[in-house]
Amino acid sequence: MQIQDLPYPDPGVPDARSGPRFLWWLFRNQLGGQLRSLIWGLLHFGSISMIPFCVGLAVQAVVEHSGSRLALAGGLLGLCCVGNAVGETFLHRSAVTNWITAAARVQQLLARKAALLGSALTRRVAAGEVVAVSTGDVEKIGWFVEAFSRFTAAVLTLVLVCVGLVVYEPSLGVVVAVGLPVLALAVLPLLPRATRRADFQREKAGRATELASDTVAGLRVLRGIGGEELFLDRYRGASQEVRHAAVRSARMWSLISAIQVLLPGLLLIAVVWYGVNLARDGRIGVGELVAVYSSVMILTYPLRHFEEIAMAYSFSRPSARRAARVLALERATDTEGILAAEVPTGDLYDPATGLLAPAGRLTAVVCGDPDAAGVLAERLGGHPSEQSTSVLLGGVALDDLPLDSARTAVLVQDKDPVLLSGTLRELLDVPASGEVGAEEALAAAQCEDVLAALAQGSLGAEDAMDARITERGRSLSGGQRQRLALARSLMTDPEVLVLDEPTSAVDSHTEARIAVGVRELREGRTTVVFTSSPLLLDRADRVVLVHEGEVTAVGVHRELVRKDPRYRAVVTRETAEEAALNGARDGALNDLHQLEEIEEIEAIEKIEEVEETA
Known part of the structure; x- marks a missing residue:
């Protein structure tokens, strides 16, 4: 896989049982790129490691006044330089390719999982964690995947050089062969502590990211109540915790780096001291001493990759664990492998609350808790929580359907719909039945003034459908965005359409016309x-009151307003005092009606007695 071939036609099915298993799965899916990186790494490190032998050969040739051996040493040195240049160039190229392709694969997997779970994703995983996984974590995972092949090349090079030194000069080669593994493994006792500190830093960073995203999302509300400073202080505190954790982690890694510099220096001193004594005794030549000394000095370069792979694994392990946790999420019922099924029809029924929406009718649902209404709307769309059962459509559980069939059957528009940037024509270019045209949907959603505003504000757009909408519709008012989103939902013409507070941002006159348009x-x-607006409720065929997680009243709007105090309190925003007063008034009226009935009965009885006497 090359960068120009991205994105992957199919990123595959990941092994999300754990972070290390996920990393190993990524590595196995990049064997070709890993082998190329390993080959170029061997050429690069091998060429560097051969330079000391060439230098030693040249020094020995000068000592022995051998011109032919000096020319041979020069030629070998030139070949090593060429091999080093070519190997380093293509090693860097292949390593970066492995990094980018691994990160792209993870991003595709996360995007596919987000599309599969929909709004249920942020209910199961914190929003800050999702942001952290899809941004910084994919880079850290890619770092470990590409660093592994370079580390493998460095290890093989060290082994080959140690064997070569033992063969070339056994006396010094044994010292180097024993000392290098000690250098490579000396930092192992420090790695668990460094890993724990890195994990702690990631945890604090994820918390800070989550807090920042929550603050930005609710900034308008915070400014309205004067709470932005409080949340900013909380973020400052979280940011300082991240800084302190990063400093503690950096201290440990700096200690590891210092050891990686100190120990090779000590080995180099030992080799020089022992080699000088051997040369003084005439047991080795000057060129051999220079070759061994230069080899030890140059081998500190591949040794650095031991530190890098330790850091890469330490940083990528928690990132892989978070990614695996997200990728392991599934819908309540696993629908993988199920063939496309026919979209069911019939009544929509929620066993958890007892809510029934008869087929072909407009059902309005009133909830006293807006958050509970949002959760119920998501459940009706086929995204139940882990504790609740699936919604039934025509007796078929939505979770038993393939995802495409479930989304074709039920469409949910939440209370804060998103408008993507582009033209209005592109906004309405959505999968639809074809039965409802754009003009009909826009008219039903009362978008005439929105079209006029778009056409007037977009230069060069003769047709309002070609007018451009800015990112998330920020150039439009809340009511205009809400109506365009409603038109988009109406145009899809699904079997079941679930609307969560579709008119909360429009005025009452427009709301009344929308109620008529949607019904027709x-x-x-x-x-x-889902609404508490009397204008919409009065147009519904059936009104359902959901209180504390279950259906408590069913009827029509005017009947429920008159008979059900809880329904009246939600719809009319009735206070407790008003409810008590209305309850007393209703009780008095009932008593009056009962008294009138008693008096009427007594009058009839007296008339009957008079008639019997006569």
Whole structure:
């Protein structure tokens, strides 16, 4: 796989049982790139390691006044320099390719999982963790994947050089062969502590990222209540905790780096001292001493890759664990391998609350808790929580359907829909049944003034459909964004349409016209609207009150307002005092009606007595 071939046609099915298993799965899926990187790494490190032998050969040739051996040494040195240049160039190229392709594979897997889970993803995993996994973590995972082949090349080079030194000069070669493994393994006792500190730093960084995303998302509300300074102080505190954790982690890694410099220096001193004594006794030549000394000095370069692989694994292990945790998430029922099924029709039923939305009718749902309404709307869309059962459509559980079939059957528009940047025509270019056109959907959502505003604000757009919408629709008001999102949902014309507070940002006159438009356009289709607006409730065929997680009242709006105090309190925003007063008034009216009935009965009885007497 090359960079120009990205994205992958199929990123594969990851082994998400643990972080190390996920890293190993990534490595196995890049064997070709890893082998290329290993070959170029061997050429690079091998060429560098051969330079000391060439230098030693040249020195010995000068000592012995041998011109032919000096020329041979020069030629070998030139070949080593060429091999070093070529190997380093293509090693860097292959390593970066492995890094980018590994990161791209992880990003594709995360994007596919996010599309599979939809809104359920952020209910199972914190938003800050999702951001951390999809940004910084993929780079750290890619770092370890590409560093592994370079580390393997460095290890093989060290082994070959040690064997070569033992063969070339046994007296000094044994010292180097014993000392290098000690140098390579000397930092192992420090790695667990360094890894724990790195994990702690990642945990603090993830918490800070989550806090920052929550603060940015609610900044408008915070400014309204004057709470932005409080949240900013919390973020400053979290940021300082990240800084302190990073400093403690850096101290440990600096200690490891210092050991990686100190121990090779001590080995070099030992080799020089022992080699000088051997040369003084005439047991080795000057060129051999120079070759061994230069080899030890140059081998500190591949030794650095031991430190790098330790850091890469320490940083990538928690990142891989977080990525594996996200990739291991599944829908309540595993639908993998199920063939595309026919989209079911019929009543929509939620066993958890007892909510029933009859097929082909407009059902309005009233919840006293807006958060509970959002969770119920997501469940109706086929995203149940881990503790709840699946919603049934025509007696078929949505979780038993393939994802495409479930999304074709039920569409949920949440209370804060997102508008992507682009033209209005592109915004409405969504999978649809074809039964509802763009003009009909826009008219039903009362978007006439929105079209006029878009056409006026977009230069060179004669047709409002070609007018551009800025990112997330920020150039539009909240009500305009809400109506365009409603039009987009109406245009898809799903079997079941679930709308969560679709008119919360529009005025009452527009809301009344939207209620009429939605009812007429969705005639004969199942529609569920979560709302507390009397204008929408009065147009519904059926109104359901959900209180504390279960259906407590079913009827029509005017009947429920008159008979159900809890429904009236939610819809009319009735206070406790008003509820008590209305309850007393209703009780008095009932008593009055009962008294009138008693008096009427007594009057009839008296008339009957008079008639019997006569």
